[in-house]
Amino acid sequence: MTNASADRASGPTRRTTLTGLVGGAGALLAAGCSASPATAPTPRRTARAYASASDPTPGVMTLFKDPAFNFNGLLALGGSGYGSAEVGEVLTAVNTINKAGLSAQSYTETFKTLGDQLRKPPSSGKPDTQTTRFRALRAAQYYAQGLFFVLGSDTPGSEEALYKAGRGAWDAFCERCDPVPVTARVPYGKTPLPVWFFRPDSSGERRPTVILTNGSDGQNVDMWTYGVAAALQRGWNALVYDGPGQGQLLFVDQVVFTPRWENVVTPLVDWLSARRDVDTGKIALTGLSMAGDLAPRAAAFERRIAALVAMPGALSPWLGFPPEIREILTPDKEKTNAIWNKEVVPGLSPAEAATLKKRFEPFSAPAMLAARAGKMFTDFYTPANLIKSLDITDVVSRIKMPTLVLDYEFEQFYPGQPRQMFEKLTAPKDYVKLTAATGAQLHCSPMAPQQHCEVVFDWLDEKLSGS
Numbered sequence: 001m002t003n004a005s006a007d008r009a010s011g012p013t014r015r016t017t018l019t020g021l022v023g024g025a026g027a028l029l030a031a032g033c034s035a036s037p038a039t040a041p042t043p044r045r046t047a048r049a050y051a052s053a054s055d056p057t058p059g060v061m062t063l064f065k066d067p068a069f070n071f072n073g074l075l076a077l078g079g080s081g082y083g084s085a086e087v088g089e090v091l092t093a094v095n096t097i098n099k100a101g102l103s104a105q106s107y108t109e110t111f112k113t114l115g116d117q118l119r120k121p122p123s124s125g126k127p128d129t130q131t132t133r134f135r136a137l138r139a140a141q142y143y144a145q146g147l148f149f150v151l152g153s154d155t156p157g158s159e160e161a162l163y164k165a166g167r168g169a170w171d172a173f174c175e176r177c178d179p180v181p182v183t184a185r186v187p188y189g190k191t192p193l194p195v196w197f198f199r200p201d202s203s204g205e206r207r208p209t210v211i212l213t214n215g216s217d218g219q220n221v222d223m224w225t226y227g228v229a230a231a232l233q234r235g236w237n238a239l240v241y242d243g244p245g246q247g248q249l250l251f252v253d254q255v256v257f258t259p260r261w262e263n264v265v266t267p268l269v270d271w272l273s274a275r276r277d278v279d280t281g282k283i284a285l286t287g288l289s290m291a292g293d294l295a296p297r298a299a300a301f302e303r304r305i306a307a308l309v310a311m312p313g314a315l316s317p318w319l320g321f322p323p324e325i326r327e328i329l330t331p332d333k334e335k336t337n338a339i340w341n342k343e344v345v346p347g348l349s350p351a352e353a354a355t356l357k358k359r360f361e362p363f364s365a366p367a368m369l370a371a372r373a374g375k376m377f378t379d380f381y382t383p384a385n386l387i388k389s390l391d392i393t394d395v396v397s398r399i400k401m402p403t404l405v406l407d408y409e410f411e412q413f414y415p416g417q418p419r420q421m422f423e424k425l426t427a428p429k430d431y432v433k434l435t436a437a438t439g440a441q442l443h444c445s446p447m448a449p450q451q452h453c454e455v456v457f458d459w460l461d462e463k464l465s466g467s
Helices: 067-082 088-099 104-118 128-152 155-176 220-233 247-251 264-271 291-299 333-347 352-363 366-373 379-388 417-424 449-464
Strands: 002-005 180-187 193-198 206-212 236-241 278-288 306-310 403-408 429-434
Touching: 002 193, 002 333, 067 088, 067 104, 067 128, 067 220, 067 247, 067 449, 088 104, 088 128, 088 220, 104 128, 104 155, 104 379, 128 155, 128 220, 128 352, 155 220, 155 366, 180 264, 193 220, 193 264, 193 417, 206 220, 206 264, 206 291, 220 236, 220 278, 220 449, 236 264, 236 333, 264 291, 278 291, 278 449, 291 306, 291 403, 306 449, 333 379, 352 379, 403 417, 429 449
Parallel strands: 206 236, 206 278, 278 306, 306 403, 403 429
Antiparallel strands: 002 429, 180 193, 193 236
C-alpha cells in the first residue's frame, strides 16, 4: 500500500475523470475501462452498459473470465477471513458455475442452492449454536451473491424473496451472537431505519463506536466483513443499518437513495448518543463503495462525527457511468426518455440490459419493479438526475473532522476520484492506497478485507485515542 498524509502530500497531479459503471457496496457488475477526454470513445446511441477488462483481476486471481462475476466471486472468497464464507464452498460453487456455463442463471441458481443447504442442519449431526450461527452467516453471503445477478436470470421476479432469504439468514446469525446485537427501528421519514448495534460484551462500558455505511448493492453480511468483526475484536461497538436505497428499504419498502445522507446519519447519531455504552466523543463513520460519497456528505453536516473514513473516496457517482450512458441525459425529460427508449434500449444486449436494470434499481422504484417483471424501465431521466445529484464536490470543504481516504490500485469505478477528494479536503487528512503487492487491489480490496480493516481501525485508534 502507499500512504500519504496532508503534510507529506506534494501536489499530486490531478487525474482526469475516467469512465466505468457506478460502484456498488458489496459487489459490482463489471470492471470499468478508463479513458482521458482526448481518447474517450465518441458517444453513440447504442450505449454499452459496461466495458469489459482484458484481465478481470489485474495482478492475481481469476475465478471467472467475465470481470463482473469475477469481482463478486472474489468478494465471497475474501469474506472467508471473517467467517462469512468458506474457501472450499466458494471454489466448489465456482467450478459448478463454470462447468454449467457462466451466466446470471447459473450463478444465481448455484449460490442460492448453497444458501439453502446451509440453512438446513448439516448431515454430520445435530449442530451446536456456533455451527448454526456461522452456517447462517455464510448462507447470507451466498444469498447475496445470487441476489446480485437475479435480475439477469430466468426468475427476476424472485428478487424480493431472495433478499428476504438472505435477511433471514443474517437475522438467524445475529440471534446467536453473544451478546445479541440490539435491534431497533430508528425514525427516518415515513420509513424507519432497521439497525443492528453490536457490542463486544454486555457490560455497559462506554466504548468508541463506528457507524458502518454500505454502498449501493451491498448487504448486511458485507458490513460484518468490512467492519463489525474487526470492531468487536478491538473492543469497539459497531452499528449496521439499512438506509434508503439499501436492503429492506429498497427491496421491501421501495425507498430509493437520497442525496441528503446527513438526514440518514443524524438520527443514527441521536440514537447512539442516548445510549450509556457509547462514548459520544468517539463516534466514527465509514462509507464502503458508493458510500464513499454518502458518508462524506453526511459528515459535512453532522459535526458529532469524530472521524470519517471513505472507502474509497468518491465525489460523483454519476461520473462512474460510461460517457455513452451520461450522454443520454439532457435537460429535457421528454427528449431524454425518447432517446433512451427509441435509440438506446433496442440496441442493448440481454447482458447489458441486465446490467443497467441492476445499476438503476436503487434510484427508481418503478425501474426495480419493471426489472422484476422482466422489462426495461422507460424513465431514464428521473433516476439519472438522482444519481447526478449525489455529487459532493462542493461540500467536501465543509468536512471538519479527521478523514481517511482510501484508494485501490486498479480501482474500476472511481479511478482518480479518491485522490481528488483528498486534495479538496481542508480537514486533517490521510490518504492510503491499497495495492496489488499484497493482493489488496481492485475496488474495496475484495481479496483482502482483513488488510482493509487493519488500515481503517489502526487509523481510527490513532485519531480517536486522545479524543
